[in-house]
Every structure is written in C-alpha cells, then in structure tokens.
Amino acid sequence: MTKKTEQFRRVSRPLDAVLLFDKPLELSSNTALQKVRRLYSAEKAGHTGTLDPLATGLLPVCFGEATKFTIALLDADKRYRATIRLGQRTTTGDAEGEVTETRPVAVDEAQVLAVLTTFTGETRQLPPMHSAIKYLGKPLYEYIRKGETVERELRTVIIRELKLDRLEGNELEFSVLCSKGTYVRTLAEDISEKLGCGGHLIALRRTGIGEFSLDDAHTLTQLEGMDEAQRAACLLPTDRLVQNLPSLELDEVQANRLAQGQRLGLSDSHPDGKRRLYTSGRFIGVGELEGGRLTPSRLLSSVAKAAAQREST
Template sequence: MNGSARPKIPRRLLDGVLLLDKPLGLSSNDALIRAKRIYLAKKAGHTGTLDPLATGLLPLCFGEATKFSQDLLEADKTYEATMRLGVRTTTGDAEGEALETREVTCDEAAIHAAMTGFRGDITQIPPMYSALKRDGKPLYEYARAGQTVEREARNVTILALEMIACALPNVTFRVTCSKGTYVRTLAEDIGEKLGCGAHLVALRRTGVGMLTLENAVTLDTLSEATPEQRDRWLQPVDALLSTFPAVLLDADASRRFTQGQRLKLADISDAPADADRVRVYSRDEHRLLGVARAGEGVLAPERLVVSAG
C-alpha cells in the first residue's frame, strides 16, 4: 500500500431533499457534485437542469428521495427573467454573439399587449443551443459547428406571464410555465412580436411545483455550516409529493403494501375513490411508505420507500 494514499472518507446513507439556491455560472451537475461532497452523501440527483446563466431553485434529492425526482421534472416552474429588447443573439441569451440590432420603439403598453398573446397554450421551436438530441447528438453540438437543423415545434403552456419592471431596453417579467418551456425562446418570441427582437440577460428560478426559494440555501452557507446545521436544511422525502392526497394504512395493510401487494380501497378508511396518484403512510408511525395509484377500487403500489430502520 502506498503510504501517501489518503484514507477513503465514508459516505452517508442520507434521505431527504435539499432546496439549493444555485449560483450564477455553475452547471446543475457541478452544483449537485459539490452538495453531495459537502454532505458526504452516497446517492444524490437533481430534478432538472438550470443553465449556468440561470440562478435560483434547484431541488437536490438524496437517497430514497431520488425515486421521486421524476415528479419534479414534470412539475410547472416559475421564473423571474430579464430580457433586453433590440438585440438578437446566437444563443438567445447574453452568452451568445449579437446577430442583429434594431431600434426599440415600443412602450410599456405595447409590451403588456404583446405578452397577452403568449399566455395559455402556445408552440415553441426549441433553440439550437439546447441539450435536445438529433440523431443521438445534442443540438448545441450542431450549433457550435455552425449548423442549423430542422426542429419540430413543441406545445407548452404559459400559466402566468406578467411584466414586473420596465427600464427600456430591459424588461423583467415573471412566468409560470409547463415542462419543456424555454424562457429564452419566450423572450425572443416576445421581441419578434414587438418588432425589435430580444435576448435573455438574466434568469432566476423561484419555484418548482409547490417548492419555493423561501427555504433554499446557498452552497457557500452549506460549506460554512456544521454537519448538524446542514442536516437541518434537508426537507423530508415527501416534500416532493405535497400535491398528492395522503392515504394512511394500518399495520397489516402497511406490511402488505411494502411487500408490493395491491389493496382494496374499500378496506381503507378515508381512501380517495379515484385520485390517480397518492402518497401512502403507515398510520401508527406516520412514516412515508411510497407512492401508489388509486383507481378502479384498488390501491396499487408504484414506488416504495426503503425504511432506514
């Protein structure tokens, strides 16, 4: 054995959700790696990427919580974004080179009117500088090689869109949107509607599903905290499932559920008749057992939580 070899640091079996306030310039994966290292966690994953240009809410899942990260990938997202009117760029944001500069002649009333047309169900053409794949290769690789490939328009939903500040040529807006929405494409399209073009200069995610920045923590704060303080920042696994109705099972039903057995809803008190997906707890311990489908008279286990005990 090499005497200079450093001893291997043991990793922790850790279950929970960390609401991280991701800094500017760091990729989501790099942020995950740093947080995992700080917590010495054995298993961790994130719930959808934020571009290095973007800051804000990045929920990180540890241990058993990783089983439910897909639910946040599907969740609606809320952002505060600033676009600069009058300039189009190669990437649709401030990292790209200017393609075209046009005079900005619109006023606040015109911007409000333009935004109205982007609320509800809309279509977007994904940007070339994105991780979507074509023939197994990310679109951004084609873009960096100076190539443009045809992309199909995608249906997305803009649930809310409002201007919150205007200091032309900069306009700051808040948007709540469905999975798959590109906010920089939204900014570009609004700019085209106004006749002057636009690109994104700042983006901050403030909400993912029911989760918000209110209880988020920065990597710097985590680095300076004690292990006990860090653990207090962790949310329980079911923080990801707060929108699902809860079902409580007695001891016998809990045992059968954790063995993967389907249960009759008629045998479960206060069970929803048809709630699609539910979070399931043991009544005695009020411990999360997993997620199930509730329908057609049956509670069917979908994903189970392994007890730390």
C-alpha cells in the same frame, strides 16, 4: 479512480432528504449538485430540472431515496424572473452568443403589456438548438457546436401567468409561471420579436417549482458556512416531494403485502388516483388506486428489504 474519489466514497453516507438549493451564476446544475453532495457526504444525489450556467435560482437537490420521487417536480409548473436586452439578437438567444443583428428600440409600457397578453395560455415553441433535447441520441447543442442544424418539432407549452416587472431603456424584466418544457430563452426572443426590435435573454432566475419557493432555498456560501447540524436542519423529508397527493395510512400487514408487490383491496369509497402512503405515520412510498385496488408505484427500498427479511424468517 482518483485518490480524491476514493476518499469521498469512504466518507459518504446514506441520506434520504430534499434540499432547496439556490444555484449560483456560472455553475452548471451538475457541478452545483456535486458540490452540495460533498457538503452532505451523501452517497447518492440528483436534481430536479437543469438550469443553464447563466441561470440562477431554485434547484431542489434530492438525496438517496428522494431521487425516486423527482418526477413530481419535473412535471410541476415553474416560476422564473427574466431580463431581456432589447434591440440585439444573438446566435444563442442569450448573453453567451455573438450579436447577429442590432435594431433601434422604441417601445413603451402599453406596447409591452399588449404583447405579453398574446403569449398567455397555450402556445407553441420551437426548441432552441442550444438545448439538451436529444436528436438521434445526441443533445442538440452538440450539433450546433459542429455548425449543424437539425429539424425540430414545435412543442406545446402553457404560459399561465406573464407579468411585466420593469421596462427601463433597452431592458425588459418579466415574471412568468409556465408549464414544464417551456424555454424562457425562446419566450424572451419571441416577445422581443413581436415588439419589433428583437432581443436576447441576459438574466434568468428560477423562483419557484410547484409548491417550493426560492424564499426557502439556501445558497452555497450559506451552506459552506454552517456546521453539520445546521446543514442537517436545512433538509426536508422525502415526502415533501409528493405533498400534492392525498395521503393514505396502511397498517403493517397491508404495507408488507404491498412491499411484496401484491395489490390491496380497499373500500370503493376511495376515489381513483395516486396516493402517498404511510404506515405508523412513516412515509413508505406512492401507490395507485383504481377501482378500490391499490397497486405499488414507487416504494422506499427499506420497505421492500424489511418485507423480504420478514418473508425469509
């Protein structure tokens, strides 16, 4: 353990919250995460959906107990703004790769709009070799670095919205709302191939995840220029991650039983499904309702600890 790591561990603190972060260019998602974590001196942190170093934009950072509820954003739809360089194919499908083919570009707005409509709805994508999808326990990008290619299965994704923002010369900019698992780099290649000229992605910016928008995010430069109180004011409570779920208020006795792993019998008037749970207005976790019975799905550690202490006294 380095002296710097030891010093960070000494000053780190428990923190349960969410930060909407605007990831800058050329930083990996993990590097960006660690920079933010150090700014907040947080013991534990995680992010919700990787962005490549050449991509920028919304990267929600979850601290402490909030990391238990990241699945809500990992499964959520994403919004992106992307720019294609038409007429040039590359080895990676983006600006990091070497140009492998050059073709003339002769497309107009009407052609682009017609092609974009063919990609909306359910579509199939072949994951790129330069991706983190694992094959035999290793990410695909490790194989391609060794010059190896492996068989990949087509994946079904949903393109909910696809809009042309700009067409100037050999650059095409579009906005997309898509389901989880969508590779915008692959979408850009497929669009440019259907236009007959080929192309590659030169810019990508994530502008939304679920209910969260880039408009409410903070940059690294902004955070570094703030004092501790100002940075704290940028944080969102943990339950913002599950605002899409209906809420359910429990009394202290019910919350205690749930924290001990017991199922609660509730009125059959409650429809089945997941619920965000509260007691005395305080968020305690997520439960699953089925047939009038409530089962704990994910509860805050503090709730379970408090229940264990009450049981031992």
